[in-house]
Amino acid sequence: MRIFDPHIHMTSRTTDDYQAMYDAGVRALVEPSFWLGQPRTSPASFFDYFDALLGWEPFRAAQYGIAHHCTLALNPKEANDPRCTPVLDALPRYLVKDSVVAVGEIGYDSMTPAEDTALAAQLQLAADHGLPALVHTPHRDKLAGLHRTIDVIRESHLPPERVLLDHLNETTVKDARDSGCWAGFSIYPDTKMDEDRMIAVLKTHGTEKVLVNSAADWGRSDPLKTRKVGDAMLAAGFSEDDVDRVLWRNPVAFYGQSGRLQLDIAAPEPLHEGNSILRGGE
Amino acid sequence: MPMTPTTSPLLTREELDAQLGGAARAWLDEALAEAEHAASHEPCEQPGGPYAVPSWELRYAAAGRYCGLEHADSVRALLLVEAHAALPALTRLYEQGTAAERRAVLLALHRLDLGPTALPLVEDALRTNDTRLVAAAVGPYAAAHLEAHNWRHAILKCLFTGVPVAAVDQLALRSRGDAELARMLGDFAAERIAAGRSVPADLTRVLDLTVPGPAAPTEES
Ligand SMILES: [Zn+2]
Numbered sequence: 001m002r003i004f005d006p007h008i009h010m011t012s013r014t015t016d017d018y019q020a021m022y023d024a025g026v027r028a029l030v031e032p033s034f035w036l037g038q039p040r041t042s043p044a045s046f047f048d049y050f051d052a053l054l055g056w057e058p059f060r061a062a063q064y065g066i067a068h069h070c071t072l073a074l075n076p077k078e079a080n081d082p083r084c085t086p087v088l089d090a091l092p093r094y095l096v097k098d099s100v101v102a103v104g105e106i107g108y109d110s111m112t113p114a115e116d117t118a119l120a121a122q123l124q125l126a127a128d129h130g131l132p133a134l135v136h137t138p139h140r141d142k143l144a145g146l147h148r149t150i151d152v153i154r155e156s157h158l159p160p161e162r163v164l165l166d167h168l169n170e171t172t173v174k175d176a177r178d179s180g181c182w183a184g185f186s187i188y189p190d191t192k193m194d195e196d197r198m199i200a201v202l203k204t205h206g207t208e209k210v211l212v213n214s215a216a217d218w219g220r221s222d223p224l225k226t227r228k229v230g231d232a233m234l235a236a237g238f239s240e241d242d243v244d245r246v247l248w249r250n251p252v253a254f255y256g257q258s259g260r261l262q263l264d265i266a267a268p269e270p271l272h273e274g275n276s277i278l279r280g281g282e
Numbered sequence: 283m284p285m286t287p288t289t290s291p292l293l294t295r296e297e298l299d300a301q302l303g304g305a306a307r308a309w310l311d312e313a314l315a316e317a318e319h320a321a322s323h324e325p326c327e328q329p330g331g332p333y334a335v336p337s338w339e340l341r342y343a344a345a346g347r348y349c350g351l352e353h354a355d356s357v358r359a360l361l362l363v364e365a366h367a368a369l370p371a372l373t374r375l376y377e378q379g380t381a382a383e384r385r386a387v388l389l390a391l392h393r394l395d396l397g398p399t400a401l402p403l404v405e406d407a408l409r410t411n412d413t414r415l416v417a418a419a420v421g422p423y424a425a426a427h428l429e430a431h432n433w434r435h436a437i438l439k440c441l442f443t444g445v446p447v448a449a450v451d452q453l454a455l456r457s458r459g460d461a462e463l464a465r466m467l468g469d470f471a472a473e474r475i476a477a478g479r480s481v482p483a484d485l486t487r488v489l490d491l492t493v494p495g496p497a498a499p500t501e502e503s
Contacts, residue, residue: 047378051378054379054380054381055380055381055384055412056381056410056412058381059381059412059413059414086333089331089332089333090333092333092335093333093335093339093340093343093378096340096343096344097343097380097383098343098344098346098347098351098354098380098382099380259347260347262351
């Protein structure tokens with residue numbers, strides 16, 4: 001089973017996770033930039049984070065045979081902090097980087113005017129840079145948030161087929177699919193979606209333009225949830241081809257719209273004693 | 283992404299022209315013209331705010347997508363040379379670059395008229411654990427300018443992180459008769475043996491080079 005996790009925050013994960021993901025079949029992933037749990041207080045803090053997503057993290061991933069790409073943006077939460085919003089002015093120089101395959105995560109957190117501004121501005125940046133957009137749907141007031149998100153996308157220059165609406169669930173999946181956007185589902189140990197509910201959604205709505213991710217980060221989460229969905233799909237009678245479509249071909253097709261996916265990663269060399277991430281170079 | 287930190291030789295403009303397709307060649311022509319223009323028009327002030335980017339620097343980032351990733355190092359190095367990139371621009375491109383963009387800055391340093399002023403970039407790369415950057419940092423520029431203490435630590439860093447010492451420019455010349463380097467390598471070997479671990483073949487190789495010997499023929503002699 002080849003797996004592309006289209007949304008996972010590897011900066012927060014260990015090399016054990018990389019090894020387990022490789023063993024489970026993960027060969028490619030996209031790491032969206034997001035909130036770190038601790039609020040940032042300046043643009044410089046974002047730049048160091050972006051640099052890590054463009055430098056150190058792909059290096060770590062490659063040592064485990066996993067192709068690493070990222071999406072960059074000012075996240076919805078910190079779009080409300082005027083100390084952080086100058087990041088919007090600096091994004092153009094980051095969005096030209098080779099491994100940036102979308103603008104994201106953008107979207108709504110609390111649906112404030114500042115979030116309206118950041119969302120619209122970043123959808124425009126995506127259109128200007130020939131990139132798709134990863135749009136997170138809010139955890140609170142989700143259905144209303146989805147409708148407002150879809151309205152802003154309609155008013156933007158970015159066509160819906162270049163937008164991935166993420167963190168969907170049973171209440172938002174229909175309207176999200178009717179919008180023409182791609183549909184993303186984050187499978188968590190105890191919130192958002194679980195494997196069985198995901199199977200039910202796939203049975204009702206099919207596999208077209210559907211992506212499944214672990215959204216694993218610094219919170220309670222599981223980087224192997226993609227594989228668990230694949231196994232649950234097979235157990236529920238889906239074909240190997242269905243699984244491959246959801247876990248590989250759909251994310252490749254969505255992020256491939258950037259023209260920047262590089263999936264020909266070399267097989268991992270055996271990790272040797274001198275490996276620079278084994279003990280941080282000692 | 284190839285993990286073996288080998289650095290293939292940079293291609294000249296003529297070699298690139300022979301290998302690139304029409305669209306890529308046209309893109310390269312425009313990019314080099316922009317770089318040359320930037321070189322002859324020193325910006326008195328950066329227009330467009332603190333985050334504005336000169337267009338040739340955007341081309342620097344996008345080089346691999348237009349000329350092929352296998353040519354990105356060569357194209358980026360050419361842009362730096364054509365733009366006669368000075369330290370502020372080099373520092374900006376390095377600090378705000380991806381690992382690949384940083385590597386290209388390091389690979390081009392010895393072709394620019396910088397003296398030792400760009401050493402902070404080399405020292406930054408040698409502080410990382412990214413083997414692509416470490417390998418690019420120990421090229422001709424480091425051979426010419428890195429002072430002895432940092433150069434010895436660069437050799438140790440290669441041995442620790444698995445960067446083949448073949449990547450180190452002027453390895454034999456700078457190692458010859460370096461008793462301090464020999465001591466450091468000996469201590470490192472003893473530490474490995476005490477821990478029941480093998481001594482890297484590259485360590486022995488460098489240790490052999492530290493033996494004092496007749497100077498190799500140089501242009502001066
Ligand atoms: Zn996320």
